[in-house]
Amino acid sequence: MEEKIEKHTIAVLVDNEPGVLARVIGLFSGRGYNIESLTVAEVDNTGHTSRITLVTSGTRMIVEQIKAQLDRLVPVHKVRDLTDDGPRVERELALIKVAGTGDKRIEALRLADIYKANVVDATLSSFIFELTGTTDHVEEFIALMSQLGMVETSRTGVLAMSKGAAGF
């Protein structure tokens, strides 16, 4: 029986100390786990803790193993499987540069409006759009722009939070 591959969004609260990201990434490369995306930034600058949000995939047993392995890293405070925790909000930020003139340029601008992307830089031959939304939303927009002269993209990867009043 082939086990089902599941995709999980996991939040990890860590001490913001040198090497902590290397420990997390080393765990994934050393043990052959997948990382689909990973974002990290300090979230408490008095307590010096950072929040890592990572999206990974694997069988249920592997995902459980990933969480246990993360949790046993010494500088890790908390590990939370947001996928298991119920409804959540997930957002990505993307910057997308589109170059060109004429009809394609106009079409790009029209679509940006529909997708609620902001223009954050413009020249006579290019735009940089800023877009936030779910991964699907961002990907749809990128797919469209790729036909309209897209020359560069930069994405943050997923940030996520459980819905409701309870904190991390």
Place this chain on the structure above:
Amino acid sequence: MPEQKLTGAQIVIKALKDQGVDIIFGYPGGAVLPIYDALFQQNDLKHILVRHEQAAVHAAEGYARSTGKVGCVLVTSGPGATNAVTGLLDALCDSIPIVCLSGQVPTHLIGNDAFQEADTTGITRPCTKHNYLVKDVNNLARTLHEAFYVARTGRPGPVVVDLPKDVQFAEGTYVPPTEVKHKTYRPQVKPELSRVEEAIELIASAKRPILYTGGGVVNSGPMAAKLLTQFAKLTGIPVTSTLMGLGAFAASEPQWLGMLGMHGTYEANLAMHGCDVMINIGARFDDRVTGKLSEFAPGSKKIHVDIDPSSINKNVAVDIPIVGDCAHVLEDMIRLWKARQKQLDKAALKTWWAQIDAWRGRNCLNYHRTEAVIKPQYALERLREALKGKDHYITTEVGQHQMWAAQFLPFDQPNRWLTSGGLGTMGYGLPAAIGAQLAHPGAIVVDVSGEASFLMNMQEIGTAVQYRAPVKIFILNNKYMGMVRQWQELLHGSRYSESYSEALPDFVRLAEAWGCVGLRAETVADVDKVIEQMLAVTDRPVIVDIIVDPKENCFPMIPGGKAHNEILLGPEDSPSDATPEDGMVLV
């Protein structure tokens, strides 16, 4: 009163003393000279000068495993630290608490490719439980105390503290261990009671239960071994153990089935295969134990007690996971078993034991007894007789001799058997023996060795001589890397590629060159005599060269990728059809 300032090096010494360190194994170099200077100016901490940094870690492992304390190591930057890496990984794989201090180039040179610079925290990150680079002398004491805490708490392991030279010279304030509380690391030692209750109910319903115990019982401490014995006796359940757990349950107990796994006994492996309830206490379902996973103990319900949640459901899915320390869990199990007046089904248990006794009847450790040549098993049987009733510790190298030692030497107490299980590091045994001997000066310490493994760290004879550690190096000399030769015979058509031990030294004269005693046994009649002479030496190391049958293989053996009930008992069991292709690729 103004706070007293100490140099970084003085802080190191003070922290080690406050952590109860009495012996540190090390090797000097430019980047740790301030610490060596501070060592010179005190008398409480004894430094043992090894001959290679790998051996410093193994010696500290021997010290740690035989005492239950944290082993301590000091090495210089660059090559000193990289030489220690094998030892660190060995300690990680076998859950041995070690604190290793390494020198580093001064902070302002880090990253400049300075002389003897290595990215020690980078290199050792996957080989340690945790590591630190201390850049500020005022964090030094706290970091050192944390390092000891992390090394010994939860699942024990090695911790590296990298110390730039300028930090060793700088002055700062010392804080005692009592003032250091770890921010994040708090392993769970007390189990969830509801889980233990479920476990008790399941055990009570068993018809063919087995206790599968491991190194975690030894890690947990002597109390865990006592409680394990108590629980086993209370219930009457048969007990087997991994290589790492030997001694936690006494081999002299009638409920003892011997070791399980690849070279475990027939009865232990078949009991695992046939059990209906498996109680894993502090073992990690290693591949050397489970064999073919899809046929591992089919039809059994499994309970797994482990302090490390990542050990649970890693290789084998279990029915009742219990996160906690072995001693705590066993205590709860015993209490609940008694309080609920549980009992196993007597008739079923009787049938189960009758079945086990039938398996025992196969006498799986039997070997061809002969006067013509010394069989390695015979030499170990004679060693066993000679050590009976004497206070002793056994270390091993890696190979056939290691497996025969596990099969033929009985251990009645934990912490007496020191072997490299997870990493399987040839060259572990001699330095580990030195560490154990220095911790237990009055005891007999024997390194059961192979001629090839011995060569890997034989420079440590010098250490043993210098500190008058009368370790006994008991070489089962088969002139082969026997374990490699055995696999080549069984799996590679007897093509003995590079596994012959060519150009061996004369071990007796080698011993003499070092001022040790060298002995040799060439005939069966020599064996007892040589062992007697070996045990009579108490002031220097002894090297014993036992010339054994070069072609002897270690049985029982479960070939890679096979299930427990496909165990080979001896040369008469055909090996050729024994290993499927997917088994061949396994190590």
